[in-house]
Amino acid sequence: MAEVIGGLRAGKYECGVNDLLGNLEVHRERLIQATGNLLSERTIQTIWADIRYGPYLAREQREMEKAQQYQQLSIPHNLDFGTIPGLSIELRQKLTRYRPATIAQATLIQGMTPAAVALLIFKVRQASKKGATLKEL
Numbered sequence: 001m002a003e004v005i006g007g008l009r010a011g012k013y014e015c016g017v018n019d020l021l022g023n024l025e026v027h028r029e030r031l032i033q034a035t036g037n038l039l040s041e042r043t044i045q046t047i048w049a050d051i052r053y054g055p056y057l058a059r060e061q062r063e064m065e066k067a068q069q070y071q072q073l074s075i076p077h078n079l080d081f082g083t084i085p086g087l088s089i090e091l092r093q094k095l096t097r098y099r100p101a102t103i104a105q106a107t108l109i110q111g112m113t114p115a116a117v118a119l120l121i122f123k124v125r126q127a128s129k130k131g132a133t134l135k136e137l
Contacts, residue, residue: 060114063114063115063117063118064114066118066121067103067107067114067117067118067121070103070121070125071102071103071104071107072102072103072104073102073103073121073124073125074101074102074124075100075101075102075103075105075106075120075124076124076127077099077101079123079124079127081095081096082096084119084120084123086116086119087116087119087120088111088116090111091109091111091112091116094109094110094111094112095109095120103117103120103121103124106120
């Protein structure tokens with residue numbers, strides 16, 4: 001089974017995985033024909049999910065890797081989290097309550113998403129480049 005999936009990814013078959021699934025609608029019959037009926041229903045679902053959600057997972061992975069690079073970035077004590085657009089009210093309240101000193105500490109707050117971490121990194125870096133106080137942002 002693994003070699004069939006690997007073959008699909010490597011282009012071993014006449015059509016690629018994306019061609020088989022078209023516009024993200026499962027075309028089971030074409031997938032079964034292309035692989036010689038070697039795939040289980042679960043494998044077909046896995047391939048479909050991999051293609052459908054792959055771009056989203058890749059984006060989240062990039063955001064997490066970027067956040068890893070900035071783990072020790074200090075968050076100024078005067079940062080007004082309530083003025084950062086794009087953060088949920090709940091995250092603004094939690095960040096204000098816990099006052100993390102670094103990005104690493106902020107990532108430990110429950111509900112902190114990779115997108116929220118990226119936004120926080122952006123705001124901290126933006127302020128440090130401008131030399132402005134973060135309350136002005």
